[in-house]
Structure formats: C-alpha cells, structure tokens
Amino acid sequence: MYAITDFIINEKIRDKQVRLIDADGSQRGIVPIEFARKLADEKQLDLVKIAPDANPPVCKLVNYSKFKYELVKKEKEARKKQKIIVTKEIRISLNIDTHDLNVKMKKAAQFLNDGNKVKLSIRFKGRELGRTDLANDLINKFKDTLKEIGNVEKAAVFENRSVFLTFAPILKN
Numbered sequence: 001m002y003a004i005t006d007f008i009i010n011e012k013i014r015d016k017q018v019r020l021i022d023a024d025g026s027q028r029g030i031v032p033i034e035f036a037r038k039l040a041d042e043k044q045l046d047l048v049k050i051a052p053d054a055n056p057p058v059c060k061l062v063n064y065s066k067f068k069y070e071l072v073k074k075e076k077e078a079r080k081k082q083k084i085i086v087t088k089e090i091r092i093s094l095n096i097d098t099h100d101l102n103v104k105m106k107k108a109a110q111f112l113n114d115g116n117k118v119k120l121s122i123r124f125k126g127r128e129l130g131r132t133d134l135a136n137d138l139i140n141k142f143k144d145t146l147k148e149i150g151n152v153e154k155a156a157v158f159e160n161r162s163v164f165l166t167f168a169p170i171l172k173n
Helices: 033-042 064-081 098-113 126-130 132-146
Strands: 017-021 027-032 046-051 058-062 087-093 117-123 150-159 162-169
Touching: 017 033, 027 033, 033 046, 033 058, 046 064, 058 064, 087 098, 098 117, 098 132, 098 150, 098 162, 117 132, 126 132, 132 150, 132 162
Parallel strands: 017 058, 087 117
Antiparallel strands: 017 027, 046 058, 117 162, 150 162
C-alpha cells in the first residue's frame, strides 16, 4: 500500500501518455496527458498517478482529499484487524524440580492459549554442558505437554551455553 505522500497529482505528472481510469472506475484507455488534465479540469477532479511503475503509468480521476481520507480510513481498519503476536520466554535450568517444571509448563500453556509464541530456553552452567541428553528429556516433556495447544515452530538450537526452542499456538477456527 502506498503512503499518502507517494502520489503524484495534476501538473506534477510528467509522462506523455497515461492509462486513464474515470471517476466511476471505467477505463478510458491510453490517452495523452493533456487530454487527461483537460478532462480532470472539466469534471473538477484531480488527476492522480496511482500506478507509476506500470507502462504506461495508470492515472485516475478522483477528488484527491476524499481519496486521501479513504486511504487513511482503510489503513486504520487494517491496523484494527491486525493481530500482534508476542513471544514470551520461559527459562529453565537443567536441574529443575518436577513441580517447578509443571508450573513452567502451565505458564507456557497459558501463553499459547492467549495466542502468544513461547520461547523455551535451557541454560547450562559449568559441567552441565556435558549432559545435553537431560536437556533433550526436558524438551520432550515440554513437547508432550503442549502438543494439543502448540506445535514446535523452531526446532531446538544449541547456542553458546543454551538451548532454544520456539512453540507457536495452534490456530483454532
């Protein structure tokens, strides 16, 4: 979608020929720019270049202030319908107790039910780096618990002294 300032109007259009669309949306065909400007003056409308990259460029006869207003209105409506997805992070260590792990899994399930993504990070301290099999067990427990409400979006990635895994909510229709 174009920003409102991207449109070239009336005398600023420098092309020799344009494809003209009338105010009611009907095609006028490819016409010289002088004819298009004269037609715009007769109908007391503005000539707006709506597709500058086309060959020849497409111009439309519109009331420019009304055209801008409708574009702003459409953009606001599009923003209203837009869903912002937030990524929530849950950090656990390798030697986490079962009750603490259950609390973290319930919190992750709550985040997924709210429509957010969940990033699970497991930090390794000291000699825990040699026990990556325990991290895989924790990851599998998380996967099993959250399989009905979320699926793995990004598989487990080992970075420095951490493992990262991302869950995305399953969309319900």
